Amino acid sequence: MFGDIHNLKEEVAKGGKPEMGTNTVALQKKFADSFFGKMAKNKYFEGVTICVIFLNALAIGVDADYSARTRVPANLYEGDVFFIVLEVFFASYFSLEILIRFLAYRQKLHCLRDGWFIFDFLLVLMMVWETWIMPFVGLESGLGQLSILRLLRLLRITRMAKLMRAFPQLMMIIKGISAAARAVGWTAVLLVIISFTWSILFTNEYHQGHITDEEMKDWPDEDPRKIHEYFGGMDKSMLTLLIMGTILDDVTECADVIRRQNNYWYLVAFIFYILLNSFMMLNMLVGILVEAMLAVAEAPATPAVEAPEEEEETDESPAAKKQRTEKVFDIEDLKKQVAELRSNPPAYVSKVGQLTTPALICDENGQLQRPEHPEENGPWDLQLCVAGAEDDEAYGVPWRVNIRFDPDLWPAKLPLVRFRGVFHHAFTDENGAMLMPFYRALPRDENQACTLKLTVEAIRTFLVDPFASWKLSPDKVPEKLVKSVSVNKKMNSERLDIIRKYASQALHPELFAGYWHDEWLADDFRKAIHQKDPAVWKSILTEHVPGQAFCEMFLSEVFNFYKSGLPARRPNSMNAYGIILNDIGLEPLIDELQRHLQPLGELLFPGPGSCWDGHHCFIVRYRSGEDLGLDMHTDDSDVTVNLCLGLEFAGAGLQFCGMMGATDHRKHCYTYYHKKGSCVIHLGRRRHGADDITSGERLNLILWNHSSTYRASDDSENPDYHVEEGPPDAVCVSYTHDRDFGNFKEYPVGKEHFRGRGWCPRRKLEYEGFTPDCDEEQAPRR
Numbered sequence: 001m002f003g004d005i006h007n008l009k010e011e012v013a014k015g016g017k018p019e020m021g022t023n024t025v026a027l028q029k030k031f032a033d034s035f036f037g038k039m040a041k042n043k044y045f046e047g048v049t050i051c052v053i054f055l056n057a058l059a060i061g062v063d064a065d066y067s068a069r070t071r072v073p074a075n076l077y078e079g080d081v082f083f084i085v086l087e088v089f090f091a092s093y094f095s096l097e098i099l100i101r102f103l104a105y106r107q108k109l110h111c112l113r114d115g116w117f118i119f120d121f122l123l124v125l126m127m128v129w130e131t132w133i134m135p136f137v138g139l140e141s142g143l144g145q146l147s148i149l150r151l152l153r154l155l156r157i158t159r160m161a162k163l164m165r166a167f168p169q170l171m172m173i174i175k176g177i178s179a180a181a182r183a184v185g186w187t188a189v190l191l192v193i194i195s196f197t198w199s200i201l202f203t204n205e206y207h208q209g210h211i212t213d214e215e216m217k218d219w220p221d222e223d224p225r226k227i228h229e230y231f232g233g234m235d236k237s238m239l240t241l242l243i244m245g246t247i248l249d250d251v252t253e254c255a256d257v258i259r260r261q262n263n264y265w266y267l268v269a270f271i272f273y274i275l276l277n278s279f280m281m282l283n284m285l286v287g288i289l290v291e292a293m294l295a296v297a298e299a300p301a302t303p304a305v306e307a308p309e310e311e312e313e314t315d316e317s318p319a320a321k322k323q324r325t326e327k328v329f330d331i332e333d334l335k336k337q338v339a340e341l342r343s344n345p346p347a348y349v350s351k352v353g354q355l356t357t358p359a360l361i362c363d364e365n366g367q368l369q370r371p372e373h374p375e376e377n378g379p380w381d382l383q384l385c386v387a388g389a390e391d392d393e394a395y396g397v398p399w400r401v402n403i404r405f406d407p408d409l410w411p412a413k414l415p416l417v418r419f420r421g422v423f424h425h426a427f428t429d430e431n432g433a434m435l436m437p438f439y440r441a442l443p444r445d446e447n448q449a450c451t452l453k454l455t456v457e458a459i460r461t462f463l464v465d466p467f468a469s470w471k472l473s474p475d476k477v478p479e480k481l482v483k484s485v486s487v488n489k490k491m492n493s494e495r496l497d498i499i500r501k502y503a504s505q506a507l508h509p510e511l512f513a514g515y516w517h518d519e520w521l522a523d524d525f526r527k528a529i530h531q532k533d534p535a536v537w538k539s540i541l542t543e544h545v546p547g548q549a550f551c552e553m554f555l556s557e558v559f560n561f562y563k564s565g566l567p568a569r570r571p572n573s574m575n576a577y578g579i580i581l582n583d584i585g586l587e588p589l590i591d592e593l594q595r596h597l598q599p600l601g602e603l604l605f606p607g608p609g610s611c612w613d614g615h616h617c618f619i620v621r622y623r624s625g626e627d628l629g630l631d632m633h634t635d636d637s638d639v640t641v642n643l644c645l646g647l648e649f650a651g652a653g654l655q656f657c658g659m660m661g662a663t664d665h666r667k668h669c670y671t672y673y674h675k676k677g678s679c680v681i682h683l684g685r686r687r688h689g690a691d692d693i694t695s696g697e698r699l700n701l702i703l704w705n706h707s708s709t710y711r712a713s714d715d716s717e718n719p720d721y722h723v724e725e726g727p728p729d730a731v732c733v734s735y736t737h738d739r740d741f742g743n744f745k746e747y748p749v750g751k752e753h754f755r756g757r758g759w760c761p762r763r764k765l766e767y768e769g770f771t772p773d774c775d776e777e778q779a780p781r782r
C-alpha cells in the first residue's frame with residue numbers, strides 16, 4: 001500500500017517533467033513584444049496585482065464581518081461609502097488588468113485556450129455586473145441574486161493561488177501535500193475500512209433497535225441512553241469511532257460508557273481500535289507528510305531567477321544594476337560566447353555549429369507559427385557534439401546536442417537542451433530533451449545568469465554522472481531511478497557495441513561516413529535540391545529519389561549485415577524481419593538523407609513536414625516463409641518516406657486510407673505500386689498497409705521523420721477523433737487494431753488471437769450499426 005512513499009522523491013524530482021517534458025511550449029512566447037505584452041510580463045505589474053488580490057480577499061472578510069453585525073445592503077450603493085469606494089476600486093483595477101492581459105496576447109483568440117484567463121475574466125464580469133450594471137438596471141430587489149453573487153465573490157479568493165508563485169515556500173508545502181496525496185488517500189481508505197469493521201462489531205452489540213432518538217432523549221438513566229447514542233446504528237458507530245476512537249475526542253467518556261456495560265471484551269476491542277487507528281495509522285500519516293516535505297526540501301533548488309536572493313548594497317550605478325539583475329537577452333553577447341566556444345572548445349566538445357533560427361515554433365497554446373522577425377526575436381539554435389567520459393562504453397562518444405536560446409528564457413532562466421538522434425537515457429524525455437531537475441541544478445555565473453560554457457559543462461557532467469548533474473546525492477536516489485538509469489545505459493552501450501563491431505565488417509565504408517554523395521540521387525532530384533525552388537520540386541514529385549545504383553549498393557550492405565550474424569532489433573511490433581538502420585551505424589547517413597528531403601517535407605506537409613530533427617529509419621523485408629505484407633496501421637512518424645530498394649517481386653500494392661480520427665479514417669483513397677528506386681511520402685497518421693507479395697522478395701527503406709516542434713503542438717498532442725461516416729472499406733480494416741475486422745475479412749492464419757483485442761473504432765464513438773466481431777466481454781484483455 002505504501003509502495004508510493006518510496007517514490008515520493010522520484011515524483012518530486014520528476015516534478016519538472018510536465019513543465020519541461022515533450023511540451024517545452026509552456027516556456028515559449030504567449031505574449032507579444034508590444035507595450036501590453038511587456039506590461040503583462042512585468043514583474044512589478046504582477047506584484048501589484050497580487051497585492052490587490054490580497055487586499056480584495058481581506059476586504060471580502062471585513063465586509064462579511066461588518067454586514068453580519070449591521071445588515072446586508074440590498075445593493076452595493078446602499079451600503080457604506082467605504083465599501084463602495086473599495087468595490088469600485090477593485091472592479092476598476094481588475095477590469096484594467098484583464099484588458100491588459102487580453103491586449104498582450106500575440107494572438108487574441110488564444111486567450112480562449114488559457115484556462116486562467118477565462119476564469120479571471122468570468123470573475124471580472126461578475127464584479128462588473130455587481131458594481132456597475134445590477135444596481136442601475138433596477139435589479140436591486142433581487143436579494144437572492146445578490147446573495148448568490150456574494151457567495152460567488154468567494155471565488156475571488158481562489159485568485160490568491162497567484163501568491164504561490166511569489167512565495168516559493170508556499171509552493172513547497174503545496175508540492176509536498178500533492179506528492180503525499182496518494183499515500184494519504186490510501187491511509188484514509190484503510191482508516192475507514194477499519195472503522196467500518198469495528199462499527200459492525202459495536203452496532204451488533206449495542207443497537208438501539210426500534211427505539212427512536214426522540215424516545216431515548218427522555219430516558220432518565222444515562223447508561224443505556226449513552227451507549228445507544230454512541231453505537232445505536234452503523235452511522236452512529238462510525239462517527240463515534242472516528243471522533244472518539246481516532247481523533248480521541250472525549251475518549252475517556254466513551255471508554256467509561258463501554259466499561260459500564262460490563263462487557264470487558266468490548267472495552268478491549270475499543271482500546272485495540274485506538275491503538276490501530278489512532279496510534280498507528282495517524283502516526284503513519286504524519287510520517288508520510290514529513291517524508292514528502294523532506295523530499296521536496298531536498299529536491300534540487302529552483303533557479304535563482306524564480307526566488308531572487310536579497311541583494312547586497314554595492315556602488316554599482318542603477319543602469320548597470322538594472323542590466324545585471326534583469327539579465328536581458330543580448331544576441332551580440334551570445335554570438336561572442338559561441339565564437340569563444342568554437343575557437344577554443346574543451347576536449348569533449350566538437351562540431352560546434354553556428355546560431356540558426358528555426359523555421360517554425362510552437363507557441364504556449366500549442367499553435368505552430370513562424371517566428372516573427374526571427375533574426376531579431378529568435379529563438380536561436382546551436383548544434384554541437386558533447387562526449388561523456390572517454391572510457392565510458394555507453395556515453396563516451398560525441399552526442400549531438402541542440403541548445404535553444406529563447407530570449408524569454410535566456411540567459412535569466414535556462415537554455416533548452418535536447419539530445420538529437422537515438423539516445424537512451426532515463427533522465428530525458430522521449431524526444432531526448434532535458435528535464436526540469438537538470439535546469440534547476442544548472443550552474444550560473446556570478447550574476448546568476450546562464451552561460452554557454454557552464455551549460456556545455458553541465459551537459460558533459462550529465463553524460464558522466466547524471467545524478468551529480470541533477471544534484472542528487474547517490475545514497476539518497478531511489479532504487480527504481482538507479483535501476484532505470486542503468487537499464488538505459490546498458491541499452492546505449494549494447495547499441496554502440498554493435499555499431500563498432502559492424503564498422504569493421506562494412507562492405508561500403510562510405511555509407512558510414514555521414515556524408516551523402518550527390519551521385520547517389522536521381523538527376524532531377526539532385527537538381528531540385530540545388531535549385532531550392534519549390535516549383536522544381538513540384539515538377540519531379542512523381543520521379544525517382546535515389547538512383548538505382550545507390551539502391552543496389554545499399555542493399556548489398558544490408559545483406560552483408562544479415563550475413564554478419566550480429567543481432568538487430570525489430571523495427572516495430574508488426575515487422576519481424578527488418579533492421580533498424582540507426583542501430584547499425586547508419587544514423588549519420590540517414591541524417592544527411594533527411595536533410596536533403598527536408599525541403600520536400602516542408603513543401604508537401606507544412607507543420608509535420610517542417611523542422612525535422614529526429615528519425616527512426618529501418619528496412620522492411622518481405623519474402624516467402626517470412627512476412628508477406630503488412631497489416632493496416634498508422635506510423636509513429638510525422639512524415640514517412642517509403643523507398644523501394646528492390647529486389648524483384650510481384651503484388652505488394654500499398655493501400656492508403658483516411659487520416660487517423662477522421663470520419664473517413666477507414667475509407668480507401670489510393671493504391672500505390674512500389675517500383676524499385678521510387679519512394680512515396682505520406683503523413684504518419686494516414687492509415688496504410690501493404691498487400692502481400694505474390695512472388696519474389698521486397699526490401700524497402702522506411703524513414704519515419706520526427707519534428708519535436710510539431711510533436712509539441714496541439715494538432716499532434718490532442719488530435720480530433722470523429723465518429724466514422726459508416727462501415728469501413730474491407731481493404732482498410734486491420735486485424736491488429738480493429739474491433740470489427742472479422743465482419744469484413746477472415747482473420748489471417750496465425751492471427752486469430754487478435755480477435756477481441758482491437759481498440760478501433762473507439763468505444764462510444766462507433767459508427768451507426770457497428771457490431772464488434774466477437775463478444776468483447778469474453779475476449780482476453782490486451
Ligand SMILES: O=C(O)CCC(=O)C(=O)O
Nearest residue numbers: 620630635654690700702
Ligand atoms: O511495406 C511497406 O511498403 C510499408 C511499410 C510500412 O508502412 C511501415 O513499415 O510502417
Ligand SMILES: [Fe+2]
Nearest residue numbers: 633634635688
Ligand atoms: Fe507504415
